Structures are given as C-alpha cells and as structure tokens.
Amino acid sequence: MTKTAWVFPGQGSQSMGMGADLYELPAAKGKFAQAEQILGWSVPEICRSEDDKVSNTLYTQPCLYTIESILVDLLHDRGQQPDLVAGHSLGEYVALYAAGVLEFEAGLRLVKRRAELMEQASEGIMAALLGFDRAQLEQQIAETPDVVLANDNNAGQVVISGTVAAVESVMANVKSKRAVKLNVSGAFHSPLMAEAAAEFQQVLSAVEFQPARIPVLSNVEPTPATDADILKARLAQQMTGSVRWREITLALPEAGIDRVVEVGPGKVLTGIMKRTCSDLRLENVGGLADLGEE
Structure with a gap:
C-alpha cells in the first residue's frame, strides 16, 4: 500500500x-x-x-x-x-x-x-550556493564566525546566512558552480x-x-x-x-x-x-x- x-x-x-x-x-x-x-x-x-x-x-x-x-x-x-x-x-x-x-x-x-x-x-544577508564541495563548505563555516548553514536543501544546493562580511568570505573561499546573494531583508534562519x-x-x-x-x-x-x-x-x-x-x-x-x-x-x-x-x-x-x- x-x-x-x-x-x-x-x-x-x-x-x-x-x-x-x-x-x-x-x-x-x-x-x-x-x-x-x-x-x-x-x-x-x-x-x-x-x-x-x-x-x-x-x-x-x-x-x-x-x-x-x-x-x-x-x-x-x-x-x-x-x-x-x-x-x-x-x-x-x-x-x-x-x-x-x-x-x-x-x-x-x-x-x-x-x-x-x-x-x-535588517541585519545580515543570505546567499545560495550551487554545485560545491560540502566538506570545504562545512570547514569554511566552522572557521568563519557569524555565518551558518540556513537551508540545507540537497547535496548540491544550500543557503548560508549571517553578517555581510562573513557570508561574502564564505562565498569567496568556497568553490561553487554558482553563488548568489538573495534578495531578502535579513539573515533568516x-x-x-x-x-x-x-x-x-x-x-x-x-x-x-x-x-x-x-x-x-x-x-x-x-x-x-x-x-x-x-x-x-x-x-x-x-x-x-x-x-x-x-x-x-x-x-x-x-x-x-x-x-x-x-x-x-x-x-x-x-x-x-x-x-x-x-x-x-x-x-x-x-x-x-x-x-x-x-
């Protein structure tokens, strides 16, 4: 059934x-x-x-x-x-x-x-990452204060959330097919x-x-x-x-x-x-x- x-x-x-x-x-x-x-x-x-x-x-x-x-x-x-x-x-x-x-x-x-x-x-931002190395991403998040994994959607698609500096740092240091800031008012989740x-x-x-x-x-x-x-x-x-x-x-x-x-x-x-x-x-x-x- x-x-x-x-x-x-x-x-x-x-x-x-x-x-x-x-x-x-x-x-x-x-x-x-x-x-x-x-x-x-x-x-x-x-x-x-x-x-x-x-x-x-x-x-x-x-x-x-x-x-x-x-x-x-x-x-x-x-x-x-x-x-x-x-x-x-x-x-x-x-x-x-x-x-x-x-x-x-x-x-x-x-x-x-x-x-x-x-x-x-109004504090912070969010960004979506597609096609990335998860181990590298997790390491960068662990080493970067004020940023978290906000949405773990599937193995190749996540959203990170935190202060502007922290999110931009992770985006710069994690290789991904695509990384884009989301049009939202704050660092949700x-x-x-x-x-x-x-x-x-x-x-x-x-x-x-x-x-x-x-x-x-x-x-x-x-x-x-x-x-x-x-x-x-x-x-x-x-x-x-x-x-x-x-x-x-x-x-x-x-x-x-x-x-x-x-x-x-x-x-x-x-x-x-x-x-x-x-x-x-x-x-x-x-x-x-x-x-x-x-």
Whole structure:
C-alpha cells in the first residue's frame, strides 16, 4: 500500500497570479474572507497585483499560507489524507494546519506576525550556493564566525546566512558552480534573528497547539512527532535554526513513504527532493486543475 507525504513550500515559491483558479471557488471564498479580516487586505488582490506585491515578505508569507491551506481543505474534501507532513520554512505552518495542530486563524495570525518581524529584520544577508564541495563548505563555516548553514536543501544546493562580511568570505573561499546573494531583508534562519524570534515567541506562547493527527517532520528536527509541546518547541526554534530539508527528504523513505505531493504553487520542493531521493514518486498540487474531478 502506497504511503504518502504532503510537503508545503515556503517563500520563493510565490508568483504573480498564484492560486487564480481558487479565487472564485465557493469552497475557498470563506477562507479568503477570513484571511482578509485578519490581514486587513485581500489575498487574491495582492496575488493579482501587477507590481509583484506578492514577492514582498509582508505579503508573501500570508498569501502562501492561505492558498496552501485552501488546497489542503480541497484535498481533505476529496477524502485524501497523508501519512506524514512537512513544510519548508513558512510551509511548516501549513503542515501543522494540515495535521490538525493549528486552526487556520491561529496559524495565519502567527504567519502575519512572523512576516512583519522578518520584513523588519535588517541585519545580515543570505546567499545560495550551487554545485560545491560540502566538506570545504562545512570547514569554511566552522572557521568563519557569524555565518551558518540556513537551508540545507540537497547535496548540491544550500543557503548560508549571517553578517555581510562573513557570508561574502564564505562565498569567496568556497568553490561553487554558482553563488548568489538573495534578495531578502535579513539573515533568516540564523542567530541574527534572535531578537525577532524572542518577540515572536511572545505571540507563539499564547497559541494553543493540539496533538498532531499525522506525524510532522520539523525543519529544525527532522524526526516524526505528534506531541503538541514538542511541535511548538520546534517551531519556536525555526526562525534562528536551519531548515534541514535534505535530512527531511532522506527521512521519508525510512518512514515507508514512497509518494510525495508538493501542495502549493510551483515545483521548488519536488525539484530539490528529486536529487536526494530519486526513487520517490513526486507529484504537485498547485491549483484546482491538479486535483482532478471531484
């Protein structure tokens, strides 16, 4: 019997017009209205905006969370249920929603505050490295203060995060096919986010988590968990901790998973997972067309 994991993409998967086939869907209108009440702006309007507002962190995260949550609802309405869930950075909030840990509203309020704090972050930078020597990279990070491995996506694709000087030093000293600075406001998933994380913790601590109905693999600890307190503690560490996506991918076959469905816009996660586990059956649900007939 096929065992399935649902995975949810984060920032970087957004695009103008994403979720367009959901905007007028009766089953989705309630969620969009609820989101507008919480956010003070319309998710469909931002996604349709021709000046690419959807790529501004402040809007990107709530838009992705809302659209991916609606896709979760539509999958559930069709009787589909995963055996395991995981989300990349922001996507972890949708994974927790899909597993019944968070109510939609509670999750969106957290995502809204997270986006605000990350948008305000101005210290440090991030850079993506492709096609590098991992041993050399790890050595350089170990020898360079104020830089960390922020996203370990697969064997040949990572993101580093830290102070400008530290990130530039690693980029200069590690041979890679490509190294590019990311257009983000700060050094996400690094200790430089500690102040923002402490402020976010005040909001997070007031939110009630339920035990997960489906095991969740967290970014900072890629082992399946259902305990509400454990999942909350792991989420609390996420803003300053690394996204261990390569390890999450490797953990899926170990858990008996043979099919992975990326739920959300684009195909970023299936693209990076293919390199780590070529035997996994990878599928995408980015809109209504991918769901097929009800």
